[in-house]
Amino acid sequence: MNSIVKDMTLAQSGHDKINWVKNFMPVMAAIEKEFSQSKPFAGKKISMALHVEAKTAYMAEVFKAAGAKVVLTGCNPLSTQDDVAAALVEDGVTVFAKHACTAEEYDNFIERAIEFEPDIFIDDGGDFVNLLLTKHREIIPKILGGSEETTTGVYRLRALEKRGELTFPMIAANDAYCKYLFDNRYGTGQSTWDGIMRTTNLVVAGKNVVIAGYGWCGKGGAMRAKGLGANVIVTEVDPIKAIEAVFDGFRVMPMSEAAKVGDIFLTLTGDKDVITAEHFAVMKNGAVLANSGHFDVEINIPQLEKISISRKTVRHNIEEFLQKDGRKIYLLAEGRLVNLASGDGHPAEIMDLSFAVQFFSCAHILHNHKKLSNKVYLMPEEINTKIAEIKLDSIGVKIDTLTDEQRAYLGL
DSSP, X not given: OOOBOSOGGGHHHHHHHHHHHHTXXXXXXXXXXXXXXXXXXXXXXXXXXXXXXXXXXXXXXXXXXXXXXXXXXXXXXXXXXXXXXXHHHHTTXXXXXXXXXXXXXXXXXXXXXXHTOOSEEEESSSHHHHHHHHHOGGGGGGOOEEEEOSHHHHHXXXXXXXXXXXXXXXXXXXXXXXXXXXXXXXXXXXXXXXXXXXXXXXXXXXXXXXXXXXXXXXXXXXXXXXXXXXXXXXXXXXXXXXHHHHHTTOEEOOXXXXXXXXXXXXXXXXXXXXXXXXXXXXXXXXXXXXXXXXXXXXXXXXXXXXXXXEEEEEETTEEEEEETTSOEEXXXXXXXXXXXXXXXXXOHHHHHHHHHHHHHHHHHHHHHGGGOOSSEEOOXXXXXXXXXXXXXXXXXXXXXXXXXXXXXXXXX
C-alpha cells in the first residue's frame, strides 16, 4: 500500500520531533530494546487510528522493531502533524494522514487502514471500529482483536458489547491504571492548558474557568486551572463526582448558571450537547469555548452558528461568533481537541506510560486471542505493575517491598 501524506520534504523536521521525544520515553525504549530481539509480532499486521504526532510515531516504530508491519492513520483531522507523517514513511511505516483533511478524506484514510487487513488494531475514539462494523465486515474474520485508547471509544465499545454487536475482543487500554491515572489527569490537564494559552495568549489567573465533567480528564483540567490562578467552577451530572469536586475545593453548579459567569469554558465529558444555545444566550462578551473531549460535539457548534450574525477567524485556531446584541463568543480549534489541534498533545513522559499499555495490550491479544470472547477486557493487573516498575526504575525512584511476614498478614 502506498502512503498518502501532505509533503515528504517535511520529513527531517518530523525526525527531529521523534528523536526529541525518544529522550523522554524510557519505558518505550526498554520495550523496544527487549522486543526488537524476540520480535513477537513477526508476520503480523497492525493498523493504528491515532493522533499522528511524535509520541505515536515512536510507538509505531517500536511495533515495527518488534516485527510488525504497521499502518498509521489519524483519529482527528486537526491533530496530524504532516512532518511527523512524512518522517514515518521514510522509516518504513505506511501512513494515511494529512492535517486538516476533509471529512471524506478522513474516512477514506481509516478505510485504507482497515483494508490493510490487520491482525490487531489500535483505535482512538471508535471511528475505526465503527467503519469496520458498518462498511468492511468482510475483514472481521481476519482480526484477532484490538485496543482502545480513550474514554469516548470505550463508551462506544461497551454499548456495542451490550447490544451483542461486538464481533472481536477489545482491550480497554484507557481503563488501565497506568493510562487514565496519568494520561487523562496529568496529560490532559497540562496539554489542554498549553493549547489554550498558546492559542489565545490570554491570562488565566483571576478568570472564572468552567470545567464541564469531573472525570479523570476533568480533574486534570480543573487541577491545572487552579494552579494557574483561576476561579474554577465544575458542572456535573454524576452526584458522586460532584461531591468530589466540592471536596476538592471547587464550586459546583448547573451549566445554565455557570454559563452566566464563566470566562473560559472547557468541556471534557465524552458526551454531546454539553454547551448549547440556551447557554450561549447568557454568556459574557468575550467568553472562550474549548473542548478536550474526543469529538467536536460537546459544544453544539451548529446552534452557535445559527444564533450568530457572523462567524470569522480572528486568530489562528480562534473563531469569533458575533451575537445580535454585540456580544462576541470565541471558539478554539473548531471545537476539536484543543490540546492536539492547538498544541502538541500530552507530554512525552505521560505517553510513555500510555503507549506501553497499548503495546502490552496488543501483546496480550496476540498471545491470548483464542481464549478471549467478543467482549471489552481490562488489561491484566500484572502488566500495569510491570509498566509502573519500569517507569520508576527509569527515573531512579526506589520503593519498599513487603516482607514475607507482611505478605502473610495481608493474605498474599
